Every structure is written in C-alpha cells, then in structure tokens.
Amino acid sequence: MELPFFYLFSVGIIGASILMVTRANVIHAALLLVLTFFFLSGVYVLAGAEFLAVVQILLYAGGIMVLYLFSIMLMSVDVAVRLRQFHRQTIFAMATAVLLALEIWMVLSRGTSYPAFKSFGWGIGATPGNVEALGSVLYTQFLFPFEVASVLLLAAMIGAIVLAKRTIDR
C-alpha cells in the first residue's frame, strides 16, 4: 500500500521542483515550492517521521514561504516577468548538485554505520509514535535546552521589536 504513495510523492517532488526552477514568474515558482514541501512531508509520513512532516508544513510551507511571498510582493513582479532572466550560475549550481549527490552517496554507502543512526531506535511503525517519543525526551532529558531556547526566542522577539518599531520615543 505504501509503494504507490511513495512513487506519487516522489514524482510530485521532482516534477514540482523542475517546474519551479523553469517558471519565469516568481510567484508561480514560490507556489510550486510550497507544493514541493507538501509532497516532501508526505514522504516523511511514509518514513514514520510524523513530527517532521508536521513541522515541514508548519514551518516551511507556513512560515518561511509566507516570508518569501511577502518579499516577492514587495518587488514589481510584472516588470520582472517581462525581463530576460539570466544569472550566470549554471556551472556553480551544477557543481553544488554534484557535491550534494556525492554527499548523499557517501552517507548511503556507509549505511547505518554512523553512530548517530543507532542512538535512537525509532523505526517505522515503532510504538510509541514519533511525536510522543519526541515529546517525552523534550520535557525530560532535553529540558534545559528547551528552556534556554524559550529565553532565546523571547530575546529575539524583543530585539526584533526594538529594532523594527517605527518609534520608541513615546
């Protein structure tokens, strides 16, 4: 039952990505990127990483993409569409792609011999589920980083307001 869905999502990811880099209209490209993220989160679900799937949609499709769209809308898109687009980065992009492919091959060829793969034994279909297991370590073993992260976010929030507020001199 899983296999057809896996192919569906994979074809979706590849197709949407290719369409994304070939569109002239940036808005279309951004929306296709959202589509890619949705398909990717489907793959995560199949791999038993429900939490990652939800985070993928919330953070990437939700948060980061909205930011992208906002900044795109600040530019004049209709003018950009009519311009011939060039960036002279083809060679650089190909080199990066080859490097990334090498990296993936390197990791896959070693399989699970990396110690990090062994330290948490959550496989597909494991009980408790991915989300529950994550929650239980987050609030027990990883309590300290969790609390520090909350202070970090508060600092970032106040800092952003201080810098971006139109006037602080009431």
Added chain:
Amino acid sequence: MPVVIPDIALSLAATEIGLVILICAVIVADMFTSMENKSLMGAFSFFGVVVLGFVALSGWGGGVRTTFSGFYVLDNLSVFVKVVILAATGFTILLSLQYAKIERFNHGEYYVMILFAVFGMLVMASGNDLVSFYLGLETMSISSYVLVSFIRHDPLSREAGLKYFLMGAFASGLLLYGIALVYGLTGTTSLLGIAKTLGGANGAAIGADPVMVLALILIVAGFGFKLAFVPFHMWLPDAYTGAPTSITAFMSVAVKMATVAALMRVFFIAFPSVAGKWNLLLWLLAVLSMVWGNFAAIAQTSLKRMLAYSSIAHAGYVLMGVVATSSFVDGKVVFLPLGVSAVLFYLLAYMVTNLGAFGMLILLCREDYRGDNIEDWRGVGRAHPWAGLAFLIFFLSLAGLPPTAGFVGKLFLFGAAIQNEYYWLAVIGILSSAVSAYYYFRVVMVMYMETRAESQPVVEFSKAPSLLAVLVILVVATLFLGIFPGGFIEAARGSIAGFI
C-alpha cells in the same frame, strides 16, 4: 508510555534562574516607567546583577556538579567566568547610565538586551553539551546584534549591526554544521560522551575520518568568527566602531570571556584525542591575530577603531594561552593547567583594562561631540592631569607594562607558552606586543606633547557620578591586579579544579 521526570537540582542553576526572573521584572517594570526615568531600569538591573554575582560566587569550591541530564555543569571554571562576566556587566551598566541619554538611546530594552546577552554567556559558561553551548551562544549573539545597532538614528550603528548580524549568522551556521557532523560521527552531543566515543574502541578510526577533520575545521572557523580571530575578523572593526561605546566595551570583554571559556571547555573536554589537529589550527589563528591585529591598529586615526583592532590582537594573546595548554608527549596530549589559568587571569586583567579604556571615550563624549578620534585627545593630558593619568594607566596595561594588570597577565601567558615549549608562539607574541606599544604610546604622546588646535572644542568631561566611580574603580583594579595579583592568580589556578 510512562514518562520519568529526571531529578533536577535547580539550585545549581540559581544564577541563570535568578537572571531570567530579573529580566522579566525589568521588562514589566519598564512598562510603568516614564521616558525620562529609564535610567531607573539601569539602576535596577545593576543591583540585580550585583546580587546575582554573589549568588554565582557561592558556587565556588563545590567540585564538579552536573544537572539537567548532564546538560549543565557547575564547576570552579564556570563560577570564575560567571563572576567576571557579571562584574563586567555591572560596570557596563554604570558606564551606560549617562551615555545612553547623551546618545539618545535610553530605553528600558537596552538593559533588557544586555541581561539577555548575559544569560546566554552564563549558559555558555556552564554548557556541558554542544546543544546547550550552542543555544547559549545564539542567545548571546542575537542580543548583541540588537545592542550593536541600538543607536537607531545613527547610520553607522545600523550598518554595524547589519554587518555583525550577517557575519554572525554565517558563523553560527558553520558552527552548527560542525556540531551536526560531530553528532553524526559520535552519536552524541554531550562533551563527555564525545570524549568517551573518541577515546573508545572505534575512537581512532572516527578521529582519523576526513569528516572529523571537516567538523573540526568548521567548529574552529565558527569560534574564529565569533571571537574575530584573523582571518575571520573582517566584521569586527566596523561593528566595534559603529556600536554604542558602552556596548563595544561590553562585547570586547564579556562576549570574549564567555566564548573563550566555551572554546576551552569544548576542545579540552570533548576533543582531547584529536588535539593535534585542532591545536595546529588554533596556533595559526593565534599567530595571525597577534600580528595582523597589532599592525592594522597602527594605521588607525579613530581611537575607537584602534582599540577594536587591538582587541583582535588581545584575542590572539588569549588564544596563545589556550594553544600552550596542550603538550604532546609521543603523540599523546597532556593538558598543562598553567595555560588555562594564564588565560583566565589575562581575561580578568583585560576586562578591567579595556572597560576602563572605553570608559575614557565615554567620559569625553557629549551631545554634539563624540570624541573618539585620536585627535580629540590632543593636550588633554596636560589640561586634565587626572584623566590623563587614568588613560595612561590603561594604556600601560594594554601594552603589557608594569605595574599594571596587563603586565602580569602577559607574563603568565608568555610564561605558559615558554614552559610548554611553544617558543615561536612566545617570540611572535612578544614582538607583536612591542609593536602594540608604539600605537598605544602614540595616543599618550598626543595627550601630553601636543597642544590643542584653536578649531577644536574645549574639553569638557562628563560629570556623571556613576561613570566617574566606575573609572576610579577600574584604575584602582588595574593597578591592584598589577601589584598584588596573588589572590587572583590563586583564584585562576583554583578554577581548573576538576576541569583538566
């Protein structure tokens, strides 16, 4: 699935918890304070920091204690670092009280962001795991980005903030990538766990893995950016010059103290078995920083920028102490405590000296006149002998001449390097230190030998009692550390207990 709540000794983290309570109290109190009375928030933060300093001090001598599932450690090293950081924070707040009004950024959030940065530093000082260390570093960095660009109406300050933010975010990325690779190789982020894996059965194979070398390079580069070692220093002169002077002073002492402490903890505890690799990288960074920092400082006309370059060189001296801690016998590393204690004492000496030097810049600052160029100090030494004397003492200490704190600090650093047979490092350090005397004494010469031009405004010092009190304390401390360093050297030695 039953969830077992681990046993957490909250009292060990009393300083951090108290600091978060203080931050929240300042944020809330700030809402009920009128625009004219924002200095009250500074005074409030100052008293809170003083109390927290004593809370931190009470942790001294209790041995190595960990809590929060090993993410947090309290030992003498972390206590020493925390007390010095809190002292630097107290001085910075006092330096800022009048200055914030002059530069028109006297908002409650200024003190809140300082306290947030301090929280990050305290977490770094106690970080016993790459995750908690990294989160502390980020809290500190994000607060610093905001503080650097806090003079919002000044384009220089905004530019400094943006540059610092972009380079800092890039550095965090490098560091995080290095941490991720280490996690991939060892399966843990705990410093002790990494050391155990690298020292275990497969340790030699993991240590020789090219990915490990890449991870170490990335981590060293991340630290290099954060501490502005040459060649990762490009952001520092602009950020330090554009930032409010009080924040420049704060960053040059407190941020460096916390990051160096974290650097020592990460490398000495987690990576002793690959010490040969990272020690070589750090050696190179130390030499480049000492040489380039000092030579670039010569060409500066802005005193603030000159002190910024000199802080690069001083970071190089500190790194020399870190490098000189490792001694290699038959390819096996032995850590000698002299290097670490020299680093800690030097950071303490540099704290009082550099805060004082930037405090002198604040002393000259007025609404219409920043006074941070070397020219602005023409003839000040003769017209105002006390101010001239104070600045002279700080410059003596920065140049490493007796009878000041900087002299004792450098003596220990070079002593550590020579004792552990890093002769080249010591020679380069001493030579570059001689170069530094040239540009420090150029300012002294301008102060005493030159007369003030007609076009220059009359020198009028700030009369804020808090600022004057801090400067007197810092002058006395600089001399005291130089003449009676005994107790502080003992403290620096004692802070290694249980560390290496």
